[in-house]
Amino acid sequence: MSEQLPESFHPVAADESFSFSCHPGVPCFTECCRQLDLALTPYDVLRLKNHLKLHSGVFLEKYVIIAWEEGQIFPTCYLTMVDDGRESCVFVEKKGCSVYQDRPSACRSYPVGRGMRRRKNGETEELFVLVREPHCRGFEETPTQTPLQYFADQELEPYNQANDALLPLLQHRQIRQGFRPDRSQLDQFILALYNLDMFRQEMADGRIKMNRPLNALELQALAGDDEQLLLLGIRWLLQEFFGA
Ligand code: SF4
Numbered sequence: 009m010s011e012q013l014p015e016s017f018h019p020v021a022a023d024e025s026f027s028f029s030c031h032p033g034v035p036c037f038t039e040c041c042r043q044l045d046l047a048l049t050p051y052d053v054l055r056l057k058n059h060l061k062l063h064s065g066v067f068l069e070k071y072v073i074i075a076w077e078e079g080q081i082f083p084t085c086y087l088t089m090v091d092d093g094r095e096s097c098v099f100v101e102k103k104g105c106s107v108y109q110d111r112p113s114a115c116r117s118y119p120v121g122r123g124m125r126r127r128k129n130g131e132t133e134e135l136f137v138l139v140r141e142p143h144c145r146g147f148e149e150t151p152t153q154t155p156l157q158y159f160a161d162q163e164l165e166p167y168n169q170a171n172d173a174l175l176p177l178l179q180h181r182q183i184r185q186g187f188r189p190d191r192s193q194l195d196q197f198i199l200a201l202y203n204l205d206m207f208r209q210e211m212a213d214g215r216i217k218m219n220r221p222l223n224a225l226e227l228q229a230l231a232g233d234d235e236q237l238l239l240l241g242i243r244w245l246l247q248e249f250f251g252a
Pocket residue numbers: 040041042046097098099100101104105106107108111112115
């Protein structure tokens with residue numbers, strides 16, 4: 009695995025300790041909030057738009073750049089950076105992150121990266137790397153923790169759960185067999201995963217149909233539960249793309 013990783017990535021076991029701490033006293037404080045491509049997951053957008061009390065459509069318009077490049081299967085949503093000569097994150101302030109409570113998963117997990125690998129027996133396993141970049145001085149701090157402890161401390165569980173719920177869609181076998189979404193399916197992808205408030209409205213108005221009756225949790229989603237709505241959106245896309 010290490011052969012395919014960038015130089016700054018160092019594989020680490022889930023229960024292996026490493027020294028690291030990030031706090032306002034580090035000399036590099038907020039350095040990692042600049043000059044970065046910050047891809048947002050659907051759950052990141054859910055948390056941020058609720059933090060800012062914005063309709064998801066307004067959030068996308070204000071803070072997100074949607075990119076879909078040749079060769080990519082699905083589009084990527086990037087957080088806007090400010091044109092201040094340092095390409096700073098739109099949410100970074102002198103005292104730190106202005107959306108800290110609901111900051112995106114990539115910000116929470118840094119400098120630990122997590123990936124999922126499917127074993128031959130079909131089970132999935134978590135893999136971790138430490139991203140040691142020259143600007144990050146947190147590795148000079150003494151507190152130690154394992155990747156699992158670090159993720160717990162950063163309250164990443166709901167983020168990881170939501171991201172894992174996407175895997176049946178993003179890693180569907182029909183994609184390996186050549187499925188590629190068309191233009192209207194790309195719009196459906198953004199609607200159901202990133203523009204949740206609009207998706208809810210379209211469901212309520214009957215413009216979106218599921219091929220089976222909604223269960224109690226899905227009805228809860230329509231009544232305002234965004235976490236459940238995201239799961240419903242994934243199910244709808246599986247239905248629309250793969251006939252699931
Ligand atoms: S969202 Fe917050 S933690 Fe993440 S890059 Fe922006 S300011 Fe930094």
